Amino acid sequence: MILTVTLNPTLDKFYWVDELPLSLDKPEEAVLIRSDRSLTSAGGKGINVSTLLSCYGVETVALGFLAGHTGQIILQDLLARGVTANFVWMPGENRTNVTVIAKGREFHPLLIHEEGPPVSEEAMGIFLRKYERMLRRAEYVVLGGSLPPGCPPDCYRTLVQRAHRAGVRVIVHAGGEALVQTIAEGPFLVKPDVREELRLGDLPVSSLDEIVRAGRRVIEQGGQACLISHHITGDILVTRDGVWELEARVSLAAFKNLVGADDALVGGLLAALVRGHPLVEAARYGMAAALAATAVEEKLCLDTGVIERELDHVTVRRQGEG
Amino acid sequence: MKVREFMRRDLTSVDLDTTVSHAIYLIHESGLASLPVLDEEGRVVGVISERDLIRAALPGYVDMLQSVAFLPSLDQLSRKLREIGGKPVSEFMSREVVAARPDDNDLQVADLMIRRGLKQLPVLDDQKRLLGMVRRIDLLHRLRG
Structure with missing residues (x-):
């Protein structure tokens, strides 16, 4: 079983619009943007990973905190998708993250992310008890996404221990x-989220060389493997055994929604790992799941047949080999 | 159809030392009529239901008479709930766990619920660990087609 932890779940709301005004900075005017399509789904990194695993038939349990009406919607969506949910209920309201995607600007959506409700010590205590119990059933655990207010920065470290x-x-x-x-x-495995800042610790991760250097630093410091996205169609896997470049040969014009692709990458990778694939091959599966996710308007592509077909587009090359 | 195919994969539960007050909060938030009670090993060792909580908060003779019509108001219930709010659910839970197995079929479960007058059942594995819940409404919803 794969346990996923999402301490700060979200209700993801997507809007598609014809265009966004060039500048929203016109205080004297209200800005009305009409949307002819929208989608809503439970989200947060761990939750997205569980959702993808569930479509592969992999047993998965999603853990975290739920609050308020938004929490109810998140729970119902997860249950409807076949994910087993084991959440701590607490006062407040889960966050809603809004993504506005304008035609032709799929790579640069407008994102509004709420902070999420604070987690009390009492709620964290209940969560830790659940977590310890579920660990007894788990093969892997995924710690995904941002920490909610009130969570100490060493929270994930404690959960890893x-x-x-x-x-x-x-x-x-x-x-x-x-x-x-x-x-x-x-x-x-460490899969850094570098959306807000292209850094891992004190190291930049913009260029290929920088990513490899940062990945090697992770290995030196104790991590067993590090997977970092290089650009939209490339990922770098660094392990104690070497460095692999994964590349997708696809047209960027086919991309419809990039939100969730990173989570599909981790979910696809895990689905392959539990089926017995070695890490490098599993990363290739992960990239196929990510590619499939970018090609649909929904956050994730849950058609395993489509994901399998994307495998043909992903190549892996070990650095130092021709 | 097997229970695993239509059970609600919600593992909302309480511990033996969870307070009555928190259990009421959880039943309210989760929309479930009862919650499985887990021991330290994660085994389901009891169930705390709305009925158990009401029974705990009312005088014994009310349960016997099956009516609250003769009570002057529900103040007594409210006062008693506040009194027991900090007590652990283990004092009030039903220790007999009527449960379904994931490979039971829908007819078996429907029969069990009707015979025992239950709104929902926990689904347990061989080690008595919680796998999900079956609610009466889930069965009705499914049978509706």
């Missing part, structure tokens, strides 16, 4: 200080 004590492999799919603090604990 507890998972390791239970003999469970950990994938950290997050960003910033929360991720950096887990590296010394030796997680199985």
Whole structure:
């Protein structure tokens, strides 16, 4: 079973519009943007990974915090998608993240992300008890996304320690200080979220060389593997055994929605790992799932047949080999 | 159809030491009529239901008479709920766990619910760990087609 942790779940709301005004900075005017299509789904990195795994028939349990009416909608959506949910209910209201995608600007959507409700010590205590129990059933745990207000920055580090004590492999799919603090604990895989800042710790990760350097630093500090997106169609996998470049040979014109592609990458990778594929091959599966996700308007492509077909477009090359 | 195909994969539950007050909050938020009670190993060792909580908060003779019509108001219930709010659910839960297995079929489960007058059942594996819930409404919804 694969356990996913989403401490700050979200209701993802997508709007498609013909165009966005060039500037929203006109205080004297209200800006009305009409949308002819919208989609709503449960979200947050761990939740998205569970949703993808569920379509592969992989047993998965999503853990985290739910609050308010938004929490009810998130739960109903997850249950409808066949994901097993084991959440802590708390006062407040889960966040809603809005994405506005304008025609021809699919790579640069307008994003509005709420902060999410604060997590009390009491709620965190209940969560940790659930987490410890579920670890006994788990093979892998995914720690995904941002920390909610009130969560200490070493929260993920604590969760990695507890998972390791239970003999469970950990994938950290997050960003910033929360991720950096887990590296010394030796997680199985680190997948940094570099959307807000192209940095991993104090190292930049813009160019291929920078990514490889940052990935090697993760390995030196204890991480077993590091997977970093290079550009839209490329990923770099760094392990103790070497560096692999994954490349997708597809037309960028086919991309419709990039939100969720990173989570599809981790979900596809895990689905392949539990089927017995080695890590490098699993990363190729992950990239296929990510490509499939970008080619549909929904956040994730849940058609495993389509994902399998995308595999043909993904190549892997070990650095240093021709 | 097998239970695993239509059960609600919601593992909302409480621990033996969860307070009555928190259990009421959780039943309200989750929309479930009862919650499985887990021990430290994660095994379901009881169920706390709306009925158990009402029974705990009312005088024993009310349960016997099956009516609250003769009570002057529900103030007594409210006062009693506040009194027991900090107590653990283990004091009030039903220790007999009527449960379904994931490979039971829908007819078996419907029969069990009707015979025992239950709104929902936990679904357990061989080690008594919670896998999900079957609610009466889930069965009705499915049978509606």
